[in-house]
Amino acid sequence: MSSDATAPFTDCPIPIADAKEILMGHGSGGKLTARLVEELILPAFRNRFLEPLDDQALLPVGGGRVAFTTDSYVVTPLFFPGGDIGELAVNGTVNDLAVGGARPLFLSLAFILEEGLPLAELERVIASVRRAAEAADVLVVTGDTKVVNRGKGDKLFVNTAGIGVPLPGASLSSRRVAPGDAVLLSGPIGDHGVAILSQREGIAFGGDVRSDTAPLHRLIAAVLEAFPDVHAMRDPTRGGVAATLVEIASRARVGVEVDERAIPVRDAVRGACELLGLDPLLVANEGKVVAFVPEEGAARALDAMRSDPLGREAARIGTVTGEHRGMVTLRTPIGGRRILDLPFGEALPRIC
Amino acid sequence: MSSDATAPFTDCPIPIADAKEILMGHGSGGKLTARLVEELILPAFRNRFLEPLDDQALLPVGGGRVAFTTDSYVVTPLFFPGGDIGELAVNGTVNDLAVGGARPLFLSLAFILEEGLPLAELERVIASVRRAAEAADVLVVTGDTKVVNRGKGDKLFVNTAGIGVPLPGASLSSRRVAPGDAVLLSGPIGDHGVAILSQREGIAFGGDVRSDTAPLHRLIAAVLEAFPDVHAMRDPTRGGVAATLVEIASRARVGVEVDERAIPVRDAVRGACELLGLDPLLVANEGKVVAFVPEEGAARALDAMRSDPLGREAARIGTVTGEHRGMVTLRTPIGGRRILDLPFGEALPRIC
Incomplete structure (x- = not known):
């Protein structure tokens, strides 16, 4: 695969x-x-x-x-x-x-x-x-x-x-992502996709799942002010965080290692995904950003994210490596590893 | 009305x-x-x-x-x-x-x-x-x-x-159109709408009516080089030349007098319009421009249009006046006058 x-x-x-x-x-x-x-x-x-x-x-x-x-x-x-x-x-x-x-x-x-x-x-x-x-x-x-x-x-x-x-000083491109970069995520994932699905199917999941749609330019400007040399950013919409990571791994020819436990997911979203057989990593977001930041700027960039109201739950979720280039490796909660792959299509059409 | x-x-x-x-x-x-x-x-x-x-x-x-x-x-x-x-x-x-x-x-x-x-x-x-x-x-x-x-x-x-x-020196806006401006049209009208209709309805009209779709920027640049102070230009697409003229009359609060005989229409298009009960003035074009040019530049602008392969049949079709502001007046071939009005909708949906 x-x-x-x-x-x-x-x-x-x-x-x-x-x-x-x-x-x-x-x-x-x-x-x-x-x-x-x-x-x-x-x-x-x-x-x-x-x-x-x-x-x-x-x-x-x-x-x-x-x-x-x-x-x-x-x-x-x-x-x-x-x-x-x-x-x-x-x-x-x-x-x-x-x-x-x-x-x-x-x-x-x-x-x-x-x-x-x-x-x-x-x-x-x-x-x-x-x-x-x-x-x-x-x-x-x-x-x-x-x-x-x-x-x-x-x-x-x-x-x-x-x-x-x-923005002055910013130079963001998937091609700049390099081994050693920290992978930051600005908050919990899957809210948008689950909100759409709940509305579409008339399913009320435990808790109030709402789309996270939000403009991210202020959060992003704050991150770039704190550390201008961010290598790349992406908003993980269609295909979710998984599609973003796989795309970056493929385009930059790097490996990406992600710690599944570090990825924030709201309980209601996790529950809905389990019920529906969805992987939250594949579910669309409309108010989240994934940033690839050189190690020396990772802490500052993460602090800047967390200082923004839209990034309070930001987390470092992984690291870019020189191994397994072109692939995204997931460390699972029970300590195993799996390759994160994309489906051909997905279970959630017309999500945006 | x-x-x-x-x-x-x-x-x-x-x-x-x-x-x-x-x-x-x-x-x-x-x-x-x-x-x-x-x-x-x-x-x-x-x-x-x-x-x-x-x-x-x-x-x-x-x-x-x-x-x-x-x-x-x-x-x-x-x-x-x-x-x-x-x-x-x-x-x-x-x-x-x-x-x-x-x-x-x-x-x-x-x-x-x-x-x-x-x-x-x-x-x-x-x-x-x-x-x-x-x-x-x-x-x-x-x-x-x-x-x-x-x-x-x-x-x-x-x-x-x-x-x-x-383009340097150009200042085009419907608000600049003023009494005395010549109204120029870059070529025969109605081809696009009639071509679509013939394809859609499976009607072959006498002669080969093809869409006039074309990029007009070179013709327009040539006109502006010949006479930079053109007041406004429009491409008469949906709603045809009529919609363009009515819009300009309304926005610039001027009258527009048009000589119907001066408006070039191919025989096949005229025939098709008669058959279908359409007014060629209301039929969409995709490769024509209407220009509003101060009198002193009208001849130069028209020559420049005619020098371009897309404007060989360009014509002066009317004049902007200070009378009947907000209205378009048409001098008909038999010497009468009629107010050119727009329909609420039109007979040709999804033409572009």
């Missing part, structure tokens, strides 16, 4: 590798997504800005540098405990800029509406976008609205693209 | 004004679209960058200025005579930057794919995006791919956002 998200599908038990059409798993953040992107999309557009494959591109524009990113949001249901698609669309794009070391400034906002969508729901989403943009201190400056026939969409999809400026 | 796209819907014969849900007409580029945008979306986000309501925002970023725009594309069918959704998504966003006087540089590319989409169709669209980006000399630098369940989308939707830099 390989943990390389782009490995050939020789170990696939079902003939998914030869799929001739789009499967739900192509959108899951797992191996099928990686394969689609790396085999079909990237080869068409190879250029030096796209090549780093970070969550945002850093572009030379008019003498300065501009960070640029885009995401579409197709989450269902539109409204869920702790947030909605509008808030997600702002925070997700803000976070994609922030994890690249940029200060988010401006967003575009493009709706694809299904005929029959109650205007009240659209109004609610717009109000939520406004509140989230204000909270994240970004401006919505351009937009678009399209309508598709009933049955040809699903109420409301939204795309936000974002523009930011690089 | 009012020609103001934002007028209250007091003249509406059906109770569409009180719609409590999204109608196809909300995406048409007609009055319902204007109402949705101006009553629901804009009030939520008022800021000085959004306020000019041009097709792109001009933003201060890192000491320089950056032009920023977004559009989603939901055209059906995906492939049509003269183009496809991929080419449209590049050219449309390139053109939105260009009509603001910016040089297009970078695009984002975000797909929403329906489960079951043949991979071959996605590959074809991606290849088309690549070719169009190369032809327009822009780079795709960031992207996203989401998948929705079968029956919750329609094969493939795509969003492109674009970044550009303002």
